[in-house]
Amino acid sequence: PGGTANWSFNGGINYNNASGSVAIVINKANATITVNGYTGTYDAAAHGATGTATGVGAVKLSSGLTLGATFTDAPGGTANWTFSGGTNYNDASGSAAIVIAKADATIAVNGYTGIYDAAAHGATGSATGVGGVDLSSSLNLGSTFTDAPGGTASWSFAGGTNYNDASGSAAIVITAALWWFGKML
Secondary structure, eight states: OEEEEEEEEOOTTTSOOEEEEEEEEOOOBOOEEEEEOEEEEOOSSOBOOEEEEEOGGGOBOGGGEEOOOOBOSTTEEEEEEEEOOTTTBOOEEEEEEEEEEOBOOEEEEEOEEEEOOSSOBOOEEEEEOGGGOBOGGGEEOOOOBOSTTEEEEEEEEOOTTTBOOEEEEEEEEEEOOOEETTEEO
């Protein structure tokens, strides 16, 4: 904060000696702080704010900057950052938005085409996410069909926290079997 400067004057032969004190007031400076949030699509990695703090003469003060929480899952959250200014700089704080959008899963769904065989047939498929993670348990492949002519299997994917929901349809085509004298051809 500064201090007190005690001064003195030695007057010598012709002048009176003098002394006194004056206040030296040094106010804390504001650091230049830049903090940025994050916006992106879910990628299974943790994301948080990034930032820097600099002081007088471009001195680096980033060691006093705490950037707050990181987030992995959609929708993200708020990173509350703080700056500890120490002796010469004012403390500061703020927040930055960490926005994580849901990703699209890679979904492959196939219908069926075949001759009536008294078995139930439906769509087949798989769903994969970031890094090849298997999400097939969230894939509902819809109805199955036994009889000709088949039908349409309406499939759906429940994306949960980090993936977008999706849906579609697949044709299940069952053609009638030909019989010849009691045997299927």
